[in-house]
Amino acid sequence: MNETSDLSTQSEQPEQTESRGTMLDVSGLTKIYPDGTLAVDGIDFTVDAGDFCVIIGPSGCGKSTTLHSLVGNLDVTSGTISLDGTDITDQPTHTRDIGLVFQDFQLFPHLTVAENIVYGLEQMGLDDQEKRRRTERLLEMMQLEELADRDPEELSAGQKQRVALARSLVLEPKLLLLDEPLGDMDYKLQKRMERELLRIHREFDTTFIYVTHDQTQAMRLADQIIVMNDGQVEQSGSVAEIYNSPNTAFVSAFVGDSNTFTGTLEKETTDSSVTINTELGSFTASPDNLHSPISEVIESEMSFLVRPQHLELSDEHENTLECAVQDVIWNPGSSTQVLLDVRRDDASKELRLKSWELSTVPEGDVRVSWKPEHTILLEQTSVVEGIDLEKDILGS
Template structure:
């Protein structure tokens, strides 16, 4: 009995009783949200971001960056220290969980072990004053959407991980929440099942037409799923924007390296072109031109400053006729069927150090040869800041060197 009661308490914590559908405009607004735990740990430090109604937003960041604290603050499981949470324009910062119109799906699903699939889905509806035919219609719709028709009478112990996931989603979706929060729901699944469940989540998001907030540490999964990505680091928001903005216009060196692979170069900005579109960076590997389009400051104001820039591996080419070029030794060639070849390179710096670069190519490359790689200035992104977190060291904390 004790195990059943414990499971019931956990499961009930993921079932709320929403009452309205998503309005147009912003589904969620977070303003200067701060959480300090009783032991003095600053888990979330004045973060702010908005999510448009109907978007699939993914929170990503390294372990311990504050993703789960943020998620549980949104749902009301953790009281905030400061800041505001607006849901559909309504301040719910201090509202109890059951008044927030939010559903929550955990990584471990937290199904009631003593109830069937249909009874698990129905449980939250019993808190609402619904006519029996309305309740039955909602259950049938959720069962159909999640493709659970043949599993209605099964117990949770008889289900696979993917089936349990769909039941957990159905249990939240049947309540028609304004916002559905998903806390690393695919974390314990194998790769093939993860990929299948990603497609299921996208299908459900399209059909259900609600706002999803999804927490993960998997950057590639985030880019596959998201309309919007919020990148967190050490309790702060490094950048919030569309997948294209975060990937192609990273706000910091941390974002550039965390969201996808990136080659990072650092040097002194010595000169700016007359049109202001490019700047020259003097590095230990040589002199390079980089686009200034990503800068927030005026390029001329950064002359004499030490500043990093990034180049994505797919933008490096085996060529010596480009404006930016460097000679490298081939260290390793990793064949990736269907997506080209990943090449690890080493370039000798003027100070005696060795810089490691990555190249993605469909060409055949001698694994023991020397190559010249190049890239255009437009594909080199100047990064005005290493991180929004003060005291972050580029080599040690961002590049892991």
């Protein structure tokens, strides 16, 4: 593996994608089911035009209810949904200009691939030439030209999913909703289809909202991620924001692998660094991820996380720990994972370290270290009240 700086000289400017305004604006959305279940609790979020937005969260977090509210096959209890500036909260589904793709494709079995794609266009009152133009464009973009005259039952799962996508996209909706579309596919096909979805999204330039419980898929696909938990939004932001500046401990534990500690912020501190005391020792952290002024949270208990790839097998950095190597997982083509056990007095903890550069790992006792800037403070456990870090988040 080579250095990662290969591209750094090309431009001094961080990449800026131009925002094209808001496509979807959800405000105060609440859904209480007839049995009294509060599935979605007054959530707000916006999605920029052309973005690939992924909504993730554990089962029962309200992501499906949110999706069905957007589709319009569920009456919302309160709140508004605006699409491209128009309030669609009370509009029937078929006038919303929203496409929908499911896990089980829902193709018409007695129609060919091309007929499945053209079907939705028949209702739109387009002339034949336009219908043909759009259908041919979709067949080409989905690499389905050679399959145009086949029946759905002759297709593989990946091909069926491409037909389902084509059938929605041919209508040129303002928004395409995807409900766990890759859920049932095996590992290899899922990876392949993730790439296909990214390519299709780029080429169609449409706004996508994708619902999944699979956080790795979310990280690979999203421009924007919305993390939901118990009917509320824990955080909405770019992959980099969610991963590097998680709003809550829930977000950091749900997205990506992490080592999570709990400690108490110490009194003496500077503006650029704070000290946090734990059972395993004292560590230096950057206050960047704090929401409150430092003075307000001094002496309070707080968790923090260190991502596995930010731990190093050295004592080069300010924060160090004595550990015992438990296991080494060599993962060809990916990073090596080292499982470490750290003990001090009665406290013990298992840590994970990941590195692309290790060629050997010593047995027995080692020192690991990490930089203060990689000690990410988590002021809040969750936006949901009464959530316990150990029991509800880190537990199994």
